[in-house]
Amino acid sequence: MDKLKRFALAGNPNSGKTTLFNSLTGSTAHVGNWPGVTVEKREGVYKSKNKEEQVSIVDLPGIYSLSPYTPEEVISRNVILNEKPDCVINIVDATNLERNLYLTTQLLEMDVPLVVALNMMDEVKKNGDKIDVKQLEKNLGVPVVEISALKEENLDTLMEKALDCSKKPRKGSTVLENSLLTHLIKDVEIAFRGKEVDNPLFHAIKLVENDEIETKDHPDLVKMVEAYKKTFNDDTFGTDFEAIVADARYKYISKYYAPVLKRNVQNENNKKLSFSDKVDKVLTNKWLGIPIFIVILFLIFHITFAEDFLYLGAMGVPFNNNFAGTPFEGLFWTEGGINSIGVILQNLVVMFTDWINGLIGEGLVAANAENWGVSLVCDGILGGLFSVLSFVPQILLLFLLFSILEDSGYMARVAFILDRLFRRFGVSGRAFMPMIMGFGCSVPAMINTRTLADENERIATIRVIPFFSCGAKLPILTACTGAIVILLGFGNADLITLGMYLLGMVVAIVSLILMRQTTMRGEVPPFIMELPTYHMPQFKSLMIHLWDKLKHFIKKAFTIILLSTIIVWFLQSFTPDWHYIEYDAETMEFLTPLTTNDSILANIGKIIQPLFTPLGFGSQLANFGWVFAVGAITGLIAKENVIATFGMLAAVVGSLVSVSDAEGVSEVYTMIQATGINTAGVIAFIAFNMLTIPCFAAVATAKAELKKGTLKWTILFWLVVSYVVSSMVYTIGTWWWTLFIWAVVIVLVGLGIYFFNKYRDQKKLIG
Ligand code: GDP
Ligand code: MG
Secondary structure, three states, X not given: OOOOEEEEEEEOOOOOHHHHHHHHHOOOOOOOOOOOHHHOOEEEEEEOOOOOOEEEEEEOOOOOOOOOOOHHHHHHHHHHHHHXXXXXXXXXXXXXXXXXXXHHHHHOOOOOOEEEEEEOHHHHHHOOOEEOHHHHHHHHOOOEEEOEOOOOXXXXXXXXXXXXXXXXXXXXXXXXXXXXXXHHHHHHHHHHHHOOOOOHHHHHHHHHOOOHHHHHHOHHHHHXXXXXXXXXXXXXXXXXXXXXXXXHHHHHHHHHHHHHEEOXXXXXXXXXXXXXXXXXXXXXXXXXXXXHHHHHHHHHHHHHHOXXXXXXXXXXXXXXXXXXXXXXXXXXXXXXXXXXXXXXXXXXXXXXXXXXXXHHXXXXXXXXXXXXXXXXXXXXXXXXXXXXXXXXXHHHHHHHHHHHHHHHOHHHHHHHHHHHHHHHHOOOHHHHHHHHHOOOOHHHHHHHHHXXXXXXXXXXXXXXXXXXXXXXXXXXXXXXXXXXXXXXXXXXXXXXXXXXXXXXXXXXXXXXXXXXXXXXXOOOOOOOOOOOOOOOOOHHHHHHHHHHHHHHHHHHHHHHHHHHHHHHHHHHHEOOOOOEOOEEOOOOEEOOOOXXXXXXXXXXXXXHHHHHHHHOOOOOOOOOOHHHHHHHHHOOOOOHHHHHHHHHHHHHHHHHOOOOOOOOOHHHHHHHHHHOOOHHHHHHHHHHHHHXXXXXXXXXXXXXXXXXXXXXXXXXXXXXXXXXXXHHHHHHHHOOOHHHHHHHXXXXXXXXXXXXXXXXXXXXXXX
C-alpha cells in the first residue's frame, strides 16, 4: 500500500478546526474555545464514504498569521514548510471573512496545494447573507468549498477537492503584486531561487518583512533589504516594511475579497453583531471587567452549592416541612430555604448510595459474613468510595458551567482583562489561559503552557496552576465548608466555597508575581490575541466535555481511590503488632479493648501530627486529631482521598466520642466535634490541601513539562506556599492581631525584592 496522504488543517483560533477535525476523523478530542488549545499536535485518519480513500489529517494550532511571534505560529509554519503536507485545508470562519483571509494571503505564498474551507456557512445562511463562492475562487486562485463543520455539511465535497488538489503541485502566489515593495520582493525571490531554497516566494516576503527566523537563516540576503531601505521612505509607515506588507494585505482583502460577501441588509443578526460589541464594552470594561467576573463566579457557585437558593430563606420566606417523615424530607428544601440544583442532585446520590450501603451491609450480615468482612466492605470500601461519589453531581455541574463560559468565548475575555491588569507585574494574559483551565484539571492545563514563549514564565505558570482549585479538590471544600456553616450556625456554604476559590487565585497571582520579580524574571511577550466572536455553546460539545470528565472520574474512583481506601482500612484496623481492632458497625461499639486510636494509621498520624501545629490541625487537637494529618497525606495520591479517609474514620470516631450527627456533612462535622478544631483551623486545613503538592498525576505532568532539575524546586515551592498561607489563615483567624505581624512581614519582603531588583538593574547598567 502507498504511504497515506497527509492533509493539514490551518486556520484562525475558533474558526472550527477542532470541530472539523473531529467530524472528519470521528475522534472526540477536546473541542473548546481556548485559542491555542490545539497546540499539541493531533492527527487522525479520514476515510471517504466508499472507504476507498484514506487520508491522515493533522490539526495545526490556531493562528492569525505566519509571523514567528508565538510558538503556534512557528509550529504551523514549520509543519507546512518542512513536512510538506500533500494539501493544506485553510479553514475560514465565513462570519468573519476579512479577518480570516489575512492568514489565507500568507498561505497562498507557499508552494503547497491549498483548499479554502468556508466554515460556519450554517450561520451565514441563517443571517440571510450570501457569499459569491465562484468569485472568491477566481480571486484566490484556489478551490473554495462551503461547509459547516458542526452540522457536518459538505465535508465529503471538501475532501474530494482536497484530494484532487493534492495530485498536482501548486506554485505560490501573492496579493502583493502591486504593492510598494513588489520589486524588492521579486529581487529577493530570485536570490532565494539561486540558493535553491524551497518556497522562495514565501521566504522572500518574510525576509522583506524583517522576519526573525528568515533574517537569522539568511543573513546574506538581509543586505539587499537594508540597501533598499536607504532609498525608501513611505509617508505613513516610513521604512517599517512589516507594516507596509500588512497594510497592503488588508487593503487587497477589502478591495478584492470582501465584496464577495453580500450582507442581508434588513437582518436582525447584523444589528446583533454590534450588540455583541456593546456587550464587550461592558464585559471587558476597565473597571467593571473584574467585578463582573467575580459576580459570574458567585452565580456559578450559588447554583452549585447554595442551600438557600436566591436567599429566599434569609429574606424571611417561610418554608414548612411538607415532606417530613417521607424519603423526600430535606431533598428540595429545608426550613432554611430552597436547595440549589447542585445540592438537590447531591442529596439524590446520597439517598441512593446510603440505600445501597444498607442493602449490602444487611446482605453480608444475613450471609453470616465475618465482622471484619462487613467492616472492610461497608466502612472501608463503600464508606470511602461513596463519600467521594456523592460529590460527583456538584463536580460535574461546576465543570459544565465552566465549560459554558469557556465555549462561549467569555474566558478569552477574562484573560484579556487580567492581562491589562497584571502585564506590568511581568504576567501576561497568555499565562492566564492555562491557569483558568486548571479549574477543570491541572494536567491538561500544564500541557497547555506550551503556548508560552518565555521559558521562565512557563515554569512559573506551571507552578501556580494547581492553586486554581480543580474538580478533585471540590469534595474537600464542600465537605469542610458545609461543616463550618453548621459549626458557626450562620454563613453560606456557597460564599465560603467561592472565597476559597478566590483565595487560591489570589495566592496564584501573588506568587506568580513574586517569582517573576525574583527567580523567574523574563520579558513579557506582547499579548496579541483577537477576541473570538461569542458563540452559543454547542450542546454536543458540552456533553463530550462532561462525559470525558465523568469517565475520568469513575476510572479514578475505581482504581487509585479504591486502592487507597483499602490500604487505609488495613492501616486503621490493625495495631502495629498486628492485632485486629474489631468494631461492630451495627451497635457502633468496639469488641476489643483496642480502638482505632491504637491503629497503625493512628501511630503514623501521631508522628506527623506536630508538623501541622502552626496550621491549626496539629498537636493542639484532642484525641483523633491525627485524622487531619493522615487526610492531608493521603491527599497527595489523589485529592479525593482526603474526604474518603474522613468518610471511613468518622463513623468509628463518632462512636467513641459522643457527637450529635448532622445530616449530609457528617464526616467532617464529626471530626470537628471530636477534635475540637476551631474554624480557622478547618479553613487552614482546606487551604493546605488546596495549595500543597497536587495529586500524583499533576506532579508527573509537571515533571514531564518542566526543565530537568526544576521539579525539586517546584515541590519545595508548593510545600512552602501551602505551609505559609495556611499558617497565616490559622493565626489570623485565631488571633486577629497577628494580622499586623503578617502585614509587616509582607511589606518587608516586598520592599526587599523591590530594592534588590533596583540594585541588580543598576549593577547591570554599570557592568
Ligand atoms: P478551533 O479553535 O479552530 O479548533 O475551533 P473549534 O472547533 O473549537 O470551534 C469553535 C466554536 O465554533 C465551537 O463553539 C464550535 O462549536 C463552533 N463551530 C465550529 N464549526 C461550526 C459550524 O460549522 N457552525 C457553527 N454554527 N458553529 C461552529
Ligand atoms: Mg481547536
